Amino acid sequence: MKKVESVLFDFDGTLCDSQNFIHKSFCVTLETHNLSFPSWEEFLETCHGTALVEAYQALTGRDNVQDLCKTHRAFQNEHARAVGLFSGVRETLTRIQQCGIRMAIVTNRGNAVHETLAHTDIARFFETVRNVENAGGLQKPHPRMLFDALAYMDTDPSCAIMVGDMREDIEAGKAAGMNTVVAVSYGFTGKRITEHNPDHVIHDIHELLEILKT
Structure with a gap:
């Protein structure tokens, strides 16, 4: 080598x-928009590592998820020290x-x-x-x-x-x-x-x- x-x-x-921080970021965002969150295992298998937009599209079935991404980023910025x-x-x-x-x-x-x-x-x-x-x-x-x-x-x-x-x-x-x-x-x-x-x-x-x- x-x-x-x-x-x-x-x-x-x-x-x-x-892990808990990322999990909570998605949970809080979906709850804020009155949407349900899958199990952590299901999320990890289908969404983790994908682009934020693609993750929310997969979770919600929506094409336009900019409002969710905005909420998500705001939560992470506010709680980045956690x-x-x-x-x-x-x-x-x-x-x-x-x-x-x-x-x-x-x-x-x-x-x-x-x-x-x-x-x-x-x-x-x-x-x-x-x-x-x-x-x-x-x-x-x-x-x-x-x-x-x-x-x-x-x-x-x-x-x-x-x-x-x-x-x-x-x-x-x-x-x-x-x-x-x-x-x-x-x-x-x-x-x-x-x-x-x-x-x-x-x-x-x-x-x-x-x-x-x-």
């Missing part, structure tokens, strides 16, 4: 323990930074991610944060935001690693030609992430340090 120069991280379900990190994240990021490896966030969440990064005190580790709102509306598995982050850090994909918890993360990393794609088993997909053939699976964020040594 080539020497790793940069690591791209997904955010929700990889660094940030935000989430925390998985155990060991801050320590692992510190170790990676000390090794001289550059880092960036690539997330399908919107701009509310910046508030959460500031609240959890990890914004300082990342040179750039690419999300659906600054990637021209293109979400993973499209590799656009990965290419943007790598270009910002002047890193060739063959010298970078993608770390995520969803099928979309794995596919985006492979589409971008990343050196290595690492899946975490503790995120939204759980151990089923192995079905999407990542190069490595880790069960704790600390294990990433061993991969970076190889």
Whole structure:
């Protein structure tokens, strides 16, 4: 494996323990508009990782869901501080930074991610944060935001690693030609992430340090 120069991280379900936050964002939005919410398992299977508009279209059967998206984003912006990190994240990021490896966030969440990064005190580790709102509306598995982050850090994909918890993360990393794609088993997909053939699976964020040594 080539020497790793940069690591791209997904955010929700990889660094940030935000399942309840995301669940509540959809529940509150649908309740506000007098609509029912499916089970979390059904939502995760059909909607998580898709564009916000597409998720609400799938949940409601409507074409025009801009009012729901507006409510959703307002809730997330207001409550972005209500989430925390998985155990060991801050320590692992510190170790990676000390090794001289550059880092960036690539997330399908919107701009509310910046508030959460500031609240959890990890914004300082990342040179750039690419999300659906600054990637021209293109979400993973499209590799656009990965290419943007790598270009910002002047890193060739063959010298970078993608770390995520969803099928979309794995596919985006492979589409971008990343050196290595690492899946975490503790995120939204759980151990089923192995079905999407990542190069490595880790069960704790600390294990990433061993991969970076190889």
